[in-house]
Amino acid sequence: MKCQQQQLLLAPQTNLMHKTKLKSIYLSLLVAFICLLLPWSGFALKLRPDFVLLVIIFWILRAPNRCNIGTAWFIGLWVDLATGGVFGQHALAYTVTTFVAVIYQRRLVLFSNSQQLVYVLLLLVISQLTLLTVKTFEGSESLGWAYFLPSITGVILWQIAVALGLNTSRPSRSK
Amino acid sequence: MAGYHQNLDQQQAPAFFARGPSPLARLAFFTALSLALMATDSRLQYLSSMREHLMVVLQPLQLIANAPSMFYESTNEYFSTHHRLLSENQLLRKQALTQAIPLQKMKALELENSNLRQLLDANQSLEEFSQLGEILHVGRDPFTKKIVVNRGSVHHVMDGAAVVDAKGVIGQVTRTYPVSSEVTLITDKSLTIPIQIERNGLRAIAFGHGRDNTLDLPFLPANVDIKPGDKLITSGIDGIYPKGLAVATVTDIQTTQDSPFARIVCVPTGGIENHKQVLLVSISPTGSTIKPDISNNPSKPSTSSQQPINTSANNAKPKATSSGVMNESNQLKKITNEVPATTVAPSTPNKPHAQD
Numbered sequence: 001m002k003c004q005q006q007q008l009l010l011a012p013q014t015n016l017m018h019k020t021k022l023k024s025i026y027l028s029l030l031v032a033f034i035c036l037l038l039p040w041s042g043f044a045l046k047l048r049p050d051f052v053l054l055v056i057i058f059w060i061l062r063a064p065n066r067c068n069i070g071t072a073w074f075i076g077l078w079v080d081l082a083t084g085g086v087f088g089q090h091a092l093a094y095t096v097t098t099f100v101a102v103i104y105q106r107r108l109v110l111f112s113n114s115q116q117l118v119y120v121l122l123l124l125v126i127s128q129l130t131l132l133t134v135k136t137f138e139g140s141e142s143l144g145w146a147y148f149l150p151s152i153t154g155v156i157l158w159q160i161a162v163a164l165g166l167n168t169s170r171p172s173r174s175k
Numbered sequence: 176m177a178g179y180h181q182n183l184d185q186q187q188a189p190a191f192f193a194r195g196p197s198p199l200a201r202l203a204f205f206t207a208l209s210l211a212l213m214a215t216d217s218r219l220q221y222l223s224s225m226r227e228h229l230m231v232v233l234q235p236l237q238l239i240a241n242a243p244s245m246f247y248e249s250t251n252e253y254f255s256t257h258h259r260l261l262s263e264n265q266l267l268r269k270q271a272l273t274q275a276i277p278l279q280k281m282k283a284l285e286l287e288n289s290n291l292r293q294l295l296d297a298n299q300s301l302e303e304f305s306q307l308g309e310i311l312h313v314g315r316d317p318f319t320k321k322i323v324v325n326r327g328s329v330h331h332v333m334d335g336a337a338v339v340d341a342k343g344v345i346g347q348v349t350r351t352y353p354v355s356s357e358v359t360l361i362t363d364k365s366l367t368i369p370i371q372i373e374r375n376g377l378r379a380i381a382f383g384h385g386r387d388n389t390l391d392l393p394f395l396p397a398n399v400d401i402k403p404g405d406k407l408i409t410s411g412i413d414g415i416y417p418k419g420l421a422v423a424t425v426t427d428i429q430t431t432q433d434s435p436f437a438r439i440v441c442v443p444t445g446g447i448e449n450h451k452q453v454l455l456v457s458i459s460p461t462g463s464t465i466k467p468d469i470s471n472n473p474s475k476p477s478t479s480s481q482q483p484i485n486t487s488a489n490n491a492k493p494k495a496t497s498s499g500v501m502n503e504s505n506q507l508k509k510i511t512n513e514v515p516a517t518t519v520a521p522s523t524p525n526k527p528h529a530q531d
């Protein structure tokens with residue numbers, strides 16, 4: 001309740017960008033997390049895009065005042081829990097990725113969709129590279145180039161989402 | 176917060192730029208936090224109990240995520256054809272029939288073995304408990320070969336239990352949660368398993384290869400007596416895996432002039448990627464206190480293997496027959512203690528049968 005009141009008070013000032021509710025952010029993150037928990041196996045596992053990171057990037061671009069590096073770090077911990085790896089590796093990867101996204105956020109929303117697509121690909125690759133570094137320190141073996149397939153599928157998913165009407169570029173005109 | 180923003184009204188600065196600490200500060204803070212977490216988790220044991228508790232929170236989400244595939248499978252089963260069920264039934268009947276004879280022999284052999292061991296004053300072989308688990312999902316990390324099964328510490332699954340399917344060993348429990356446990360497959364790079372060549376009894380250690388579902392037998396000399404087609408079985412000297420389970424088959428041996436070691440590639444016998452049910456086998460020395468509850472065990476070789484000892488002993492001593500289950504188990508212990516005196520005679524008729 002308190003949070004909602006605060007939101008109402010802040011409404012005229014902070015919502016220069018979007019009227020985004022925290023609830024929708026958390027709900028979408030939850031759905032992405034459940035997508036991660038789906039029983040993927042075999043080749044589908046190798047193709048599985050990083051749903052959670054995609055949703056985080058989306059909200060960072062759309063509502064940076066609501067979803068920030070801290071959110072990404074926290075969700076990263078849950079992803080670590082679900083994947084059963086060492087605590088903190090996804091959290092670190094998400095932190096680094098969202099940092100890059102946050103720095104360029106204001107420029108990014110002015111990009112066209114195709115330009116944004118390239119940028120999202122870059123972000124996904126950054127996340128995977130961070131993870132790869134951590135894994136290499138841990139002593140895991142390399143997976144070859146197939147390791148970067150989730151970035152490609154992630155971008156495809158992003159494109160599908162944009163085609164379905166989710167838009168992050170030029171927020172003033174999207175409403 | 177609200178007051179801060181009301182002040183902002185007078186200063187013309189739009190709240191658009193009011194974002195709290197700078198991204199760089201946040202990056203530094205959260206990176207340090209994650210690095211600290213990683214170090215703690217990989218070097219110290221503080222976080223393992225926290226992980227168990229958090230997994231309980233994750234359980235309902237896991238159920239939701241598993242629901243679609245569960246639903247698909249159950250409807251698929253419901254609509255399975257009459258013909259398919261019939262053929263499957265026939266196959267299972269045949270299997271049961273062909274396995275019945277070796278199984279009967281096995282019981283006699285086990286009895287004989289325990290008698291001989293007692294005569295020789297040798298240590299009793301280890302007792303095994305097994306319970307049926309169902310694979311919930313494959314591990315989510317593409318770097319590791321893991322599966323998650325639906326039995327956990329609530330069901331007395333312990334770290335280190337061997338995981339077996341109908342054809343052979345598939346892995347080992349490496350982490351237990353309350354109602355699920357994580358199994359590392361034998362093809363994972365971090366898992367090793369002590370084996371024995373079935374043909375000549377040569378002992379070695381098999382390492383998971385990691386990438387292409389194979390096992391390696393490293394550090395064996397180039398002139399080692401191993402041929403393609405040799406079967407690897409567990410040697411049982413580790414006290415983790417029961418002795419004599421099928422592990423893998425040798426498929427390829429390469430020797431080069433410049434290396435003193437042979438490169439031996441083996442393929443696991445167990446269907447690592449195409450089974451739904453697995454057996455979790457844990458060994459505990461006889462007389463151990465931990466016994467899994469029977470209600471959860473559809474198949475339990477340990478009790479069935481004890482059966483012949485009981486019956487033959489009862490034949491030898493009619494006084495020992497009793498009705499209560501508790502009494503029976505007590506007497507079982509008593510009887511096995513005095514086995515050399517009483518059951519040598521009933522086991523002798525089995526001998527010619529067992530030897531062939």
